[in-house]
Amino acid sequence: VIGMPRGDKKLGEKKLIQRIRRAAGGGNSVVAGIGDDCAVLRVPPGHEMLVTTDFTIEGVHFRRDWHPPEVVGRRCLTRGLSDIAAMGGEPRAAFLSLAVAGDIPQKWVDRFLEGLLGLAKEFRVPLAGGDTAQSMEGIQADIVVVGSVPKGEAVLRSGANAGEHIYVTGELGGSAAALARLMESKAVRAGDSQHFRPQARVAVGQWLRRRGVVSSMIDLSDGLSTDLAHICEESHVGAEIQAQAIPRARVGKTFVDLDFALHGGDDYELLFTSAAAVPSEVAGVRVTRIGRMTRSSGMRLIGADGRRRRLPASGWEHFR
Numbered sequence: 001v002i003g004m005p006r007g008d009k010k011l012g013e014k015k016l017i018q019r020i021r022r023a024a025g026g027g028n029s030v031v032a033g034i035g036d037d038c039a040v041l042r043v044p045p046g047h048e049m050l051v052t053t054d055f056t057i058e059g060v061h062f063r064r065d066w067h068p069p070e071v072v073g074r075r076c077l078t079r080g081l082s083d084i085a086a087m088g089g090e091p092r093a094a095f096l097s098l099a100v101a102g103d104i105p106q107k108w109v110d111r112f113l114e115g116l117l118g119l120a121k122e123f124r125v126p127l128a129g130g131d132t133a134q135s136m137e138g139i140q141a142d143i144v145v146v147g148s149v150p151k152g153e154a155v156l157r158s159g160a161n162a163g164e165h166i167y168v169t170g171e172l173g174g175s176a177a178a179l180a181r182l183m184e185s186k187a188v189r190a191g192d193s194q195h196f197r198p199q200a201r202v203a204v205g206q207w208l209r210r211r212g213v214v215s216s217m218i219d220l221s222d223g224l225s226t227d228l229a230h231i232c233e234e235s236h237v238g239a240e241i242q243a244q245a246i247p248r249a250r251v252g253k254t255f256v257d258l259d260f261a262l263h264g265g266d267d268y269e270l271l272f273t274s275a276a277a278v279p280s281e282v283a284g285v286r287v288t289r290i291g292r293m294t295r296s297s298g299m300r301l302i303g304a305d306g307r308r309r310r311l312p313a314s315g316w317e318h319f320r
């Protein structure tokens, strides 16, 4: 399934495919992986398939002068794993299509794969196929993650009801705040921000689904205000959240501004609704109640002064 680029098969590209093939490994769900025309996947009896696809584009999602290649690889796969997490699913296999311009050093690609495959190993998700090609300029990667969930149990965005609690995992705004610092030409060390090591909350998503305590869920890729608006829209309800309750991330030792936590994307935490009281820690991850769903439509933010104001959905735009 890992195909060859059209034209000359350069040694580097051959090596790349061999490398992926060696490192990819198998898994219970992969009947046949790299080396045939298609991968053959086995879904456990009584399960439904989940499929998600996400771009990682140089200049849009990362910059080579800001992001080490391993981080780009990790973040690329995290985008897919996080979508599976948001459905309460189990990731089963990943597929990578990678287009790289001729002037990109082989070393960069090797390190990108190291990051991606290292994370795949952590989650026991085999890389079961993909494609490589030469791009006109820069690097473009597309990750596909296939997962599964017991029939009828996928957690959708459309299940929220008025009166239910709104929860988030982890801390928010760290990724956008780190990017903002980089844009101001300030240094951000890798250890200073989750931006460089995002965690797909697969175990949390599964725990919530198994316990039957989650009515709707989404992963925070566009930012809290935008992703909460998606739940409101799909569930035909409104929401109000308390500014002071939102768990803010830190960059270094400094807590990020509220705006980053409200509107900053790329945190890959989970946002979900529940009629039940959910523990403050699930699968080792902090869980915080930030508000409730309302019958009246639209979103409102309750400030420290107790005043309600309209909360617009304003998502994060990468690097702009």
Ligand SMILES: [Mg+2]
Residues within 6 Å of the ligand: 082, 083, 086, 218, 219, 221
């Ligand atoms: Mg998503």
